[in-house]
Amino acid sequence: MADDSISSKALHASIREMGQDFGRGDPEKKDLVVLGTNITKLRPVENDDGSLHPSRLLLTEEKAYDSLAFAFSEPKKWLILTTIFIVQISMNFNAAIYASAVPGMQEHFGIGPFKARLGQFIFLVMYAFGCELWAPWSEELGRWKVLQASLGLVNLWQIPCALAQYVGTGYWMIFGFRALGGLSSAGGSVTLGMVADMWEPADQQYAVAFVVFSSVAGSVVAPICGGFITEYLDWTWVFWISLIFGGVAQALHFAVPETRTSV
Incomplete structure (x- = not known):
């Protein structure tokens, strides 16, 4: 074997010697074969035209596994996921709480049900596009920046509503800013990406279930709170309370570390 080559078995042994739990929980990675790679050197990044980038180097998982989000301790992972749980609830709370403002808007603006x-309809339609819009940016810019931008914009659009x-x-102002709010919502496309950052595919089931549960919980909490708002407060408090909840979620998320390893 050439000096600059290394077998899969030797590569695994080298990584274990560095204290890395290579491929933990992922059977496919234990069978990974890497030939012609010197683990003491990093390969230059290849450009689209096939040329090598003059300054960027490629750091692969097997060479720095202990620096990835996979290597976070279990308590740290679940603390991050608990914060994401709150963020996800705030997103779905914002989508569902609108229905509680409908009677008040009908009376105030003199419109039909x-x-x-329509404000709830347009939010959900644009939410679907928002999830697809934000997900690719989270791969390039990182989960933290994208979620902070998303939460900040959603909170901002609550004020004009x-x-x-x-x-x-009148009412069309609410319609327009609800559309922007839906488009600004990153949704589960980014939060589930964080799960993929921290857990190997074979270990993701409980984390995925936890995030999905937060989506369901947000839709359940909103009508409960909405009943009290309708009974005791003006309809505009639907948006003020969504803003307060979103602000708390954004503040909690501010302390979450970046999990995307390519950033």
Whole structure:
């Protein structure tokens, strides 16, 4: 074997000597064969035209496994996931709580129930596009930056919705900013990406279930809170409370470390 080559068995042994748990929980990675790679050197990144980048080097998982989010301790992983649980609830809370404002908007703007519910309709439609919009950016820029930007924009769009009763444009102002709110929601496309960052495929089942449960929980918590808002507060508090909840979720997420290893 050439000096710059190394067998799969030798590579695994070298990684274990460095204290790395290579391929833990992922049977496919234990059978990974890497030939012609010197683990003491990093390979230059290849450009789209086949040329080598002059300054960027490629660091692969097998050469730095203990630096990846996979190597986070279990308590740290679940602390991060608990914060994501709250973030995910806030997103789905924002989507579901709108229905509690419909009676108040009907009375205030003098509109029918169909028109009043268009704000919820457009939010959910744009939410579907928002998830697809934000996911690729999280691969390039990182999960933390994308979720912070998403939460910040969603929180910002709550303010004009809450102030719409004082503006002459009326209900269509709410409709427009609800559309922007849906488009700004990163949703589960990024939060599930964080699960993939921290757990190997064979170990992801409990983390995925936990994140999915947060989506369901947000849709359940919103109607409960909405009942109290409808009974005791003005309809605009639907948006103010969504803003408060979103602000708390964003503040908690601020302390979450980046999990995307390519950033």
